[in-house]
Amino acid sequence: MKRKIVVVGGVAGGAGAATKARRVDESAEIVMFERGAYVSFANCGLPYHIGGQIQERDNLFLVSPDRFKKWYNIDARINHEVIKIDRSNRKVQVKNHTEGETFWESYDKLIVATGGNSLRPPIPGLDLENVHNLWTVQDMDSILNAMATKSIKKVAVVGAGFVGLEMVEAFVNKGMEVVLIEKDTQVLPAIDHEMTKKIQTELENKNVQIILGQGVTEFEGKSGKVEKVILEIGTTIDVDLVVVSIGVKPNLNILEDAGIKIGIAGGVVVNDYMQTNDPHIYAAGDIVESTHLVTGKKVRVPLAGPANKQGRVAGTNAAGGKLKFKGVLGTFIVKIFDIVAAKTGLSEKELAKEKIEYFLSYSATKSHSGYYPGAEWMIIKLLVEKGTGRILGAQVVGAKGVDKRIDVLATAIYANLTVEDLENLDLAYAPPFSAAKDPVIIAGMVASNLLRGEIETININEFNAALEKGEELQVVDCRSISDIDMMGHIPDAEIMPVDEIREWFGDLDKDAPTVLYCGIGYRSYLAYRILKHHGFNVKNLSGGYSVWAGKTPK
Ligand SMILES: Cc1cc2nc3c(=O)[nH]c(=O)nc-3n(C[C@H](O)[C@H](O)[C@H](O)COP(=O)(O)OP(=O)(O)OC[C@H]3O[C@@H](n4cnc5c(N)ncnc54)[C@H](O)[C@@H]3O)c2cc1C
Numbered sequence: 406m407k408r409k410i411v412v413v414g415g416v417a418g419g420a421g422a423a424t425k426a427r428r429v430d431e432s433a434e435i436v437m438f439e440r441g442a443y444v445s446f447a448n449c450g451l452p453y454h455i456g457g458q459i460q461e462r463d464n465l466f467l468v469s470p471d472r473f474k475k476w477y478n479i480d481a482r483i484n485h486e487v488i489k490i491d492r493s494n495r496k497v498q499v500k501n502h503t504e505g506e507t508f509w510e511s512y513d514k515l516i517v518a519t520g521g522n523s524l525r526p527p528i529p530g531l532d533l534e535n536v537h538n539l540w541t542v543q544d545m546d547s548i549l550n551a552m553a554t555k556s557i558k559k560v561a562v563v564g565a566g567f568v569g570l571e572m573v574e575a576f577v578n579k580g581m582e583v584v585l586i587e588k589d590t591q592v593l594p595a596i597d598h599e600m601t602k603k604i605q606t607e608l609e610n611k612n613v614q615i616i617l618g619q620g621v622t623e624f625e626g627k628s629g630k631v632e633k634v635i636l637e638i639g640t641t642i643d644v645d646l647v648v649v650s651i652g653v654k655p656n657l658n659i660l661e662d663a664g665i666k667i668g669i670a671g672g673v674v675v676n677d678y679m680q681t682n683d684p685h686i687y688a689a690g691d692i693v694e695s696t697h698l699v700t701g702k703k704v705r706v707p708l709a710g711p712a713n714k715q716g717r718v719a720g721t722n723a724a725g726g727k728l729k730f731k732g733v734l735g736t737f738i739v740k741i742f743d744i745v746a747a748k749t750g751l752s753e754k755e756l757a758k759e760k761i762e763y764f765l766s767y768s769a770t771k772s773h774s775g776y777y778p779g780a781e782w783m784i785i786k787l788l789v790e791k792g793t794g795r796i797l798g799a800q801v802v803g804a805k806g807v808d809k810r811i812d813v814l815a816t817a818i819y820a821n822l823t824v825e826d827l828e829n830l831d832l833a834y835a836p837p838f839s840a841a842k843d844p845v846i847i848a849g850m851v852a853s854n855l856l857r858g859e860i861e862t863i864n865i866n867e868f869n870a871a872l873e874k875g876e877e878l879q880v881v882d883c884r885s886i887s888d889i890d891m892m893g894h895i896p897d898a899e900i901m902p903v904d905e906i907r908e909w910f911g912d913l914d915k916d917a918p919t920v921l922y923c924g925i926g927y928r929s930y931l932a933y934r935i936l937k938h939h940g941f942n943v944k945n946l947s948g949g950y951s952v953w954a955g956k957t958p959k
Pocket of ligand 1: 413414415416417418419438439440441448449450451452485486487488518519520521539540541568656659689690691692707708709710712
């Protein structure tokens with residue numbers, strides 16, 4: 406008998422599920438309901454159309470309902486919202502928003518990929534004109550329409566996550582004055598604080614006003630239009646337009662009402678086959694919980710990569726195949742003007758929450774051989790399991806080549822590799838692309854040295870805390886005077902360039918706890934070996950001056 410598959414939601418998870426189901430079963434009847442006016446659009450491209458990098462609006466639409474029909478024989482119906490699931494009779498109730506009618510559609514297998522909606526906390530004035538979210542094509546169009554009136558000069562972006570940062574860039578590109586407001590004490594809260602300093606500097610260099618550690622209490626307006634943002638401390642900021650980008654809430658209503666199980670992470674509980682507690686109902690995308698591949702715990706990761714893969718798995722299985730979805734690492738990447746930041750696995754904050762014992766290492770390296778033009782610095786932070794050397798998380802901030810390194814690191818974590826595996830990877834090298842020791846390999850070497858006890862480090866937080874407490878530390882800067890003049894130095898540090906340290910170390914107190922640093926940790930590593938051989942009580946400052954000060958190495 407012909408199988409009937411109904412898909413709810415027609416974008417990343419839903420469209421992927423429907424088309425994969427077709428490839429698995431040519432004879433199935435497949436109907437896809439999308440409540441909005443568009444199917445298969447590129448949500449991730451919306452900020453770039455606003456910013457002008459993607460010039461043609463049409464390029465955001467990947468597969469039209471017509472192509473769904475012609476290529477895949479899928480009946481993709483836009484403006485159709487599924488409002489109820491009747492599990493016992495295996496049918497869904499659908500509201501056709503164009504005709505205003507409601508009808509029932511039967512299914513053998515149902516795939517739900519209803520995604521999320523932007524969070525809209527109860528802030529007074531949130532409904533004023535020109536206070537926007539950015540999640541749908543309609544949201545994008547309203548922002549562009551407002552900008553087209555030419556009366557928009559000053560914009561506030563609330564929330565400094567990746568969508569918020571992409572919107573800041575878009576507005577700056579369009580010549581707007583931008584203020585970025587974030588309740589956390591850093592931009593891009595998903596990565597660790599010290600790794601965000603360069604992003605903050607980049608934003609400041611583009612004249613973005615950054616307000617951290619402040620929530621919005623109210624939007625005020627005149628004649629229904631927003632004019633002011635009021636912060637917790639009472640400060641008032643004049644604005645013409647606001648984009649609120651503070652997170653996503655999964656669309657679970659129809660599933661919850663039908664008694665589908667919701668888990669502790671706030672998403673739909675599914676097994677490895679993306680099947681819910683009803684074997685006839687599958688779910689995929691932003692609404693589901695997935696297994697975190699480092700902790701084994703359930704998490705909700707609202708990103709396009711997992712949504713697409715989960716859709717493919719759900720579509721396969723609903724059509725009679727057998728595929729598994731293994732889990733997520735939360736890998737993401739974001740471009741902020743000329744800076745790129747990326748993360749995979751767990752951050753320090755997350756490790757602390759999970760009470761996992763770890764050590765960390767930083768390495769600063771160039772994207773390819775320094776002697777070949779165009780190389781740019783990047784900092785890699787590795788978070789490593791104590792004792793075993795298993796990689797638990799990685800963050801990369803730089804410009805060129807960050808994408809490649811984060812993907813190698815995500816692959817390494819997926820494969821449960823240790824930092825000693827990293828130092829042994831056989832990666833492609835020619836001067837335009839990498840260095841004989843790729844940045845990932847250097848990161849592995851630095852962390853492996855720590856794992857094997859070949860060097861002891863002090864991390865930035867411990868170092869700063871010791872300075873604040875006024876602990877007696879002998880801090881030694883191992884860079885040349887010219888480097889120090891160019892970049893600055895840690896206050897009260899002794900200056901002892903590595904090429905002179907064998908001559909001068911007699912001037913240092915051998916028994917005092919000593920912290921060595923240089924720009925990126927290499928010269929201080931050489932100095933560390935020298936002093937250690939002479940019996941000094943010494944540690945290297947992890948990440949060196951560049952991470953401590955949030956500056957690009959010279
Ligand atoms: C501006 C922006 C930028 C982004 N950038 C990135 C990025 O760079 N990288 C990344 O990994 N991720 C990014 N994301 C996130 C990514 O787009 C989502 O994780 C992904 O689209 C989720 O797929 P989904 O199918 O679960 O949900 P969605 O893509 O949101 O699709 C769900 C669809 O279901 C429809 N729907 C909901 N309820 C019903 C119903 N009852 N009946 C019928 N239809 C319904 C909705 O209208 C919606 O179209 C971005 C998102 C946005 C908004």
